[in-house]
Amino acid sequence: xRFILSVLGLLxxxxxATAPIPLSPQSEALLKGKQIKLVEHxxxxxxxxxxxxxxxxxxxxxxxxxxxxxxxxxxxFGLLDPAAEIAQGLAQSLASQYSARIATDLIPLGGLNPExxxxxxxxxxxxxxVGPSSTMVVxxxxxxxxxxxxxxxxxxxxxxxxxxxxxQGSCSYVPDDLPHAPSYDELFGGQGEVLxxxxxxxxxxxxxxxxxxxxxxxxxxxxxAQTTPATAPTAPVPAPAINRAPSRMAAQLLLVTPQNGxxxxxEIDKFPMxxxxxxxxxxxxxxxxxxxxxxxxxxxxxxxxxxASVEQAHALFDRCLAQHPECWVYALNDEVVWSEDKxxxxxxxxxxxxxxxx
Numbered sequence: 001x002r003f004i005l006s007v008l009g010l011l012x013x014x015x016x017a018t019a020p021i022p023l024s025p026q027s028e029a030l031l032k033g034k035q036i037k038l039v040e041h042x043x044x045x046x047x048x049x050x051x052x053x054x055x056x057x058x059x060x061x062x063x064x065x066x067x068x069x070x071x072x073x074x075x076x077f078g079l080l081d082p083a084a085e086i087a088q089g090l091a092q093s094l095a096s097q098y099s100a101r102i103a104t105d106l107i108p109l110g111g112l113n114p115e116x117x118x119x120x121x122x123x124x125x126x127x128x129x130v131g132p133s134s135t136m137v138v139x140x141x142x143x144x145x146x147x148x149x150x151x152x153x154x155x156x157x158x159x160x161x162x163x164x165x166x167x168q169g170s171c172s173y174v175p176d177d178l179p180h181a182p183s184y185d186e187l188f189g190g191q192g193e194v195l196x197x198x199x200x201x202x203x204x205x206x207x208x209x210x211x212x213x214x215x216x217x218x219x220x221x222x223x224x225a226q227t228t229p230a231t232a233p234t235a236p237v238p239a240p241a242i243n244r245a246p247s248r249m250a251a252q253l254l255l256v257t258p259q260n261g262x263x264x265x266x267e268i269d270k271f272p273m274x275x276x277x278x279x280x281x282x283x284x285x286x287x288x289x290x291x292x293x294x295x296x297x298x299x300x301x302x303x304x305x306x307x308a309s310v311e312q313a314h315a316l317f318d319r320c321l322a323q324h325p326e327c328w329v330y331a332l333n334d335e336v337v338w339s340e341d342k343x344x345x346x347x348x349x350x351x352x353x354x355x356x357x358x
Contacts, residue, residue, distance in 0.1 A: 020169035022214045023157075027166040030159060031098040034126045036091045039114055040106035045132035046081040048074050052184065053144045070135070077192035082203035083131025083153050089207065090155075091128055093217050100126070115165070118158035125160030135199065137187060146181035149195065150174045151202025155210050169214045171206035180280040180301075197282035249292065249332050253313050256350045258329070258337035265334045272330075272338065273300045294331040296338075297324025310352050317348040 048070035091102050118127040136150045157167035187195045208219035250258050263270035271281055292308040297320045305316045320327035328345040330338045339345050
């Protein structure tokens with residue numbers, strides 16, 4: 001994963017060549033008690049394109065085909081611009097942080113640019129403009145059968161009446177994970193589940209970068225989890241650990257009784273991985289193929305096998321340890337056996353030994 005302002009990255013976000021303007025202490029004072037209005041962008045404004053090796057060979061004609069293919073994907077899967085969700089969550093956080101309030105209705109541009117629209121607002125108003133987003137599905141030049149989903153979104157915050165820009169910036173997310181990259185058919189097959197998970201990754205990472213670098217707000221684990229702040233926030237209550245009897249598979253493969261109760265297999269946010277592997281894990285959960293063992297590496301990647309034999313378990317650790325200094329079992333079947341206590345994790349030394357066959 002890279003956050004870049006390369007030529008390719010510049011294509012993702014309109015206006016990303018302008019210098020970023022993070023929220024200053026002086027501007028923070030202007031936010032307190034104000035009304036936040038959100039700019040409404042039309043669905044058609046979202047840019048979505050695909051670039052295949054064949055399309056790249058035909059120059060401008062290929063670019064037109066690329067854009068048309070993107071529009072077809074948006075229509076086929078009913079994709080919505082992630083910028084709207086980012087804007088809603090950002091507005092809620094700003095309202096909570098600065099005792100502001102959020103206007104009920106979105107404000108359409110109506111042929112104006114955002115600065116002109118801001119000047120038409122009252123002095124007690126802030127105009128938040130996020131989007132429209134740009135998404136590019138592009139093949140890896142070193143592996144034409146593999147693709148990455150690049151995502152970008154611009155953001156601006158204006159003061160009402162004066163039209164002054166209080167915050168300005170953008171995020172361009174360009175994943176770089178060829179070993180786990182999907183194929184074109186995987187991205188656009190079925191109901192678009194794999195494509196959606198990759199889009200969600202770009203959305204979440206950009207949302208957090210914008211929050212951190214431009215607004216000095218804490219990151220959100222997942223923008224889908226954002227809700228309207230409650231009047232009296234309560235501390236989360238940790239789920240109690242559940243200790244069950246070891247499964248038959250654990251008895252077959254392990255020398256120890258595994259810990260359990262850390263998480264459910266579908267609790268993505270608890271998986272100890274780096275952000276760039278999130279979409280791969282979401283795609284893995286959506287894959288109907290059975291997986292017997294899931295192993296995670298200390299650098300954040302993960303490996304799986306559909307075979308429950310001791311030999312395959314050792315082979316899985318061979319793959320993981322070739323890329324990571326340390327590896328541990330995360331799950332057996334759908335049961336998470338990970339522990340936050342490193343001493344209780346299941347490394348290769350806790351697998352049953354390989355037996356020699358005559």
